[in-house]
Amino acid sequence: MATKETNDEAPADNRDALEVLESEAKEWEKDAEIDRILKAFRLDAYAVLGLKPGVPESDIKAAYRKKSLLIHPDKTKNPLAPEAFDRLKKAQTELMDEKHRNHLDEAIADARMLLMRENKWTVDSSELRTAEFERKWADKTKFVLIENEQRRRRQLKAQMQEEGREQRRQDEEVEQRRKKRQHEEDWEATRDQRISSWRQFQKGKTGGDEGPEKKKKKKLKPIG
Numbered sequence: 001m002a003t004k005e006t007n008d009e010a011p012a013d014n015r016d017a018l019e020v021l022e023s024e025a026k027e028w029e030k031d032a033e034i035d036r037i038l039k040a041f042r043l044d045a046y047a048v049l050g051l052k053p054g055v056p057e058s059d060i061k062a063a064y065r066k067k068s069l070l071i072h073p074d075k076t077k078n079p080l081a082p083e084a085f086d087r088l089k090k091a092q093t094e095l096m097d098e099k100h101r102n103h104l105d106e107a108i109a110d111a112r113m114l115l116m117r118e119n120k121w122t123v124d125s126s127e128l129r130t131a132e133f134e135r136k137w138a139d140k141t142k143f144v145l146i147e148n149e150q151r152r153r154r155q156l157k158a159q160m161q162e163e164g165r166e167q168r169r170q171d172e173e174v175e176q177r178r179k180k181r182q183h184e185e186d187w188e189a190t191r192d193q194r195i196s197s198w199r200q201f202q203k204g205k206t207g208g209d210e211g212p213e214k215k216k217k218k219k220l221k222p223i224g
Contacts, residue, residue, distance in 0.1 A: 048091035
């Protein structure tokens with residue numbers, strides 16, 4: 001009987017061990033993907049999603065769905081999962097934006113052209129079909145994207161400075177108009193007082209010429 005019970009329990013133990021191994025393998029896959037995403041060049045959304053440039057939109061959606069389900073923070077204990085998930089989501093959003101994707105595609109194409117020009121390669125050169133070329137192309141793409149990002153930041157800074165100068169100019173104009181309006185309001189508020197003061201001044205001036213008493217008319221002396 002003991003032998004039979006041992007034989008009956010063996011399959012269950014094997015299943016448990018297999019489940020543990022599968023779970024560990026799944027966690028390893030999740031950790032590996034999280035690590036890959038965090039090491040990918042952040043300015044290259046294709047690299048973050050693990051895709052080749054120029055893939056159709058359907059591939060972008062499929063890759064994002066698969067990877068987001070794999071590394072979702074609710075499905076792994078890896079503390080870096082939230083950061084990796086955010087980067088994955090950002091990459092997908094950028095590639096689904098036609099304008100951003102076009103800029104990225106142009107930068108990648110520029111990198112390829114620069115690499116070919118530097119090495120005097122043509123589209124028929126065998127070097128273009130090697131793994132070494134792919135590596136150099138990826139490095140050149142990073143260089144181009146970094147330059148583009150630095151240029152964008154300089155332009156943004158210049159724009160903000162220009163907007164700051166324009167804002168200060170507008171503020172000065174508003175302040176000048178406020179002062180002018182305040183001056184006019186103050187002038188209007190003292191109008192009656194100024195008129196009264198002017199009348200008093202004129203009255204006092206006339207009275208000062210004649211003296212406190214009216215001047216007597218001078219009698220004309222007879223001639224002869």
